Amino acid sequence: MTCSSAASRESSGPALGFPLPVYVICDMLGVPAGDRDRFAYWSDTLLNLTRYGQAEIDAAQAEFVQYMSGHIAAKRAEPGEDLLSELIAAGDADNGGLSDIQLLATGMGLLVAGHETTANMIGKMVGMLLADRTRWERLLADPSLVRTAVEEALRFDANAGFGMPRYLREESEVGGTVLPRGTTVVCSMAAANRDESVFDGADEMDLSRSPNPHLAFGAGPHSCLGQALARTELQVVLEVLLRRLPSLELAVPAEELQRVEGLAIGGLREIPVRW
Amino acid sequence: MRITVDEAKCCGAGQCVLIAPGVFDQRDEDGIVVLLAETPAPALNEAVREAAAVCPAAAIHLVEP
Ligand code: HEM
Ligand code: SF4
Numbered sequence: 001m002t003c004s005s006a007a008s009r010e011s012s013g014p015a016l017g018f019p020l021p022v023y024v025i026c027d028m029l030g031v032p033a034g035d036r037d038r039f040a041y042w043s044d045t046l047l048n049l050t051r052y053g054q055a056e057i058d059a060a061q062a063e064f065v066q067y068m069s070g071h072i073a074a075k076r077a078e079p080g081e082d083l084l085s086e087l088i089a090a091g092d093a094d095n096g097g098l099s100d101i102q103l104l105a106t107g108m109g110l111l112v113a114g115h116e117t118t119a120n121m122i123g124k125m126v127g128m129l130l131a132d133r134t135r136w137e138r139l140l141a142d143p144s145l146v147r148t149a150v151e152e153a154l155r156f157d158a159n160a161g162f163g164m165p166r167y168l169r170e171e172s173e174v175g176g177t178v179l180p181r182g183t184t185v186v187c188s189m190a191a192a193n194r195d196e197s198v199f200d201g202a203d204e205m206d207l208s209r210s211p212n213p214h215l216a217f218g219a220g221p222h223s224c225l226g227q228a229l230a231r232t233e234l235q236v237v238l239e240v241l242l243r244r245l246p247s248l249e250l251a252v253p254a255e256e257l258q259r260v261e262g263l264a265i266g267g268l269r270e271i272p273v274r275w
Numbered sequence: 276m277r278i279t280v281d282e283a284k285c286c287g288a289g290q291c292v293l294i295a296p297g298v299f300d301q302r303d304e305d306g307i308v309v310l311l312a313e314t315p316a317p318a319l320n321e322a323v324r325e326a327a328a329v330c331p332a333a334a335i336h337l338v339e340p
Contacts, residue, residue, distance in 0.1 A: 221286035223331035
């Protein structure tokens, strides 16, 4: 994986764009490199709430379903080294395995769960590290901090999204407030990640923080299935950027970045940088 | 360092095995954690701490000397 495949110059001037997460998922699903851009487009239409009209979204969904159905049939006929082939080899619906429709949903689910989240987090991580360039310099001086720096970026991210809705099956107490059984709550991971009673100096970004019991991937049996992959992608991106582009810096004032961050979903899709 | 695992809490996410494969394994039947080394070699301490930190079920406990 080279940096040039993860970085591209965009129209608004030199900028970093990150097709990496969608490439990784395509690879995982055995989708040939030539079809990646279509995947990125389908993913975008499924997730972007404002950019596309309903007709466009419907057309993209139909295309995606058709593509994946053909892809699954091809993998059944000729298995490869990919996740879908493994799932097919594990047996079909009659043998406790997955039916075609479940395989399809799995492929779509992985794309949706793993693309935008990781792409955004890469952008936000780089943005946070460059917004105060002493952070970047600390990493240049000691690249062994990459792992803890990634965890800290996940914790520190103030724009983690809406939060996770949860239904309370029993009465619970949170911060001295009793929540009756049957309540639906939204858990703000971003707020929990700044909890002063859990994290010393919660409002400081400490690149060597350890342990770091943040909730960016949720907790418990349904915590993020892709967290090991997401961590790896974030660590690799950061390592490679530090090595290949040590002079990386923001090309706009950090405040302007914050304005972008303030937008509804998903954080910084674009970080103007120079090196 | 001494490790204990709580099988009742473990949700079989396998994060521990990815990070410290020499110390943790998972049962074939249900994926529940199997502790391979209660007191791992000191060289593995860092990985074990990381495994305990990322375990989504907080099922790994460490007693540091
Ligand atoms: C930095 C990147 C990512 C973040 C911040 C993130 C965050 C999350 C969060 C907060 C949840 C909900 C956990 C809960 O309900 O307790 C989740 C679930 C999930 N994530 Fe991720 N995720 C990331 C990347 C990925 C990737 C790369 C994949 C797969 C390739 C993935 C697949 C999933 C799946 C399948 C679930 C549902 C798990 C379940 O319900 O059992 N995620 N993720
Ligand atoms: S990481 Fe935790 S929950 Fe997952 S298998 Fe290991 S002990 Fe069990």
